[in-house]
Amino acid sequence: MFPKILVPIDGSPLSMKAIDIAQGLIQSGRGNRLTLLHVTSDEDDLIEKTQKFAEQVLDEGMKRVAPGVQVDIEMQVGKPPDTISQAAQAGRYDLIVMGTRGLSPLKGILIGSVSAKVSALSPCHVFLVK
Numbered sequence: 001m002f003p004k005i006l007v008p009i010d011g012s013p014l015s016m017k018a019i020d021i022a023q024g025l026i027q028s029g030r031g032n033r034l035t036l037l038h039v040t041s042d043e044d045d046l047i048e049k050t051q052k053f054a055e056q057v058l059d060e061g062m063k064r065v066a067p068g069v070q071v072d073i074e075m076q077v078g079k080p081p082d083t084i085s086q087a088a089q090a091g092r093y094d095l096i097v098m099g100t101r102g103l104s105p106l107k108g109i110l111i112g113s114v115s116a117k118v119s120a121l122s123p124c125h126v127f128l129v130k
């Protein structure tokens with residue numbers, strides 16, 4: 001049972017698939033509520049552009065959530081892996097569901113740096129979606 005599920009999304013197809021898997025857990029009685037989190041990197045200068053991107057990503061994510069599933073959205077600024085792990089700890093999440101890969105165009109890599117660091121740093125279970 002995973003009462004609180006955190007789904008970090010970057011707008012990539014695998015992060016959207018992570019939303020489907022997380023809400024499937026809730027719909028089958030294995031969880032209660034979902035939080036969609038997008039982190040805008042603090043290393044990016046184009047704050048306005050990234051703020052707009054963050055809104056688009058969260059909007060797209062919300063559209064995938066079925067009626068009846070309890071969902072919150074969160075937007076944070078920082079280093080994505082650290083910010084996601086800290087959010088999981090501070091919010092006492094029971095599970096993180098995220099993509100194995102994200103937006104990076106590098107096809108060769110098997111696991112993205114954000115997934116690798118979050119699974120290493122987080123206090124809770126991490127479900128990596130393929």
Ligand SMILES: Nc1ncnc2c1ncn2[C@@H]1O[C@H](COP(=O)(O)OP(=O)(O)OP(=O)(O)O)[C@@H](O)[C@H]1O
Nearest residue numbers: 008009010039098099101102103104112113114115
């Ligand atoms: N800025 C972000 N905010 C929230 N979630 C993110 C963010 N970046 C990545 N994620 C999550 O991490 C998953 C894996 O993405 P990751 O960034 O690790 O892979 P990548 O983009 O392929 O590689 P890299 O970024 O290391 O070049 C995504 O599917 C998404 O769930």
Ligand SMILES: [Mg+2]
Nearest residue numbers: 102103104112
């Ligand atoms: Mg990435």
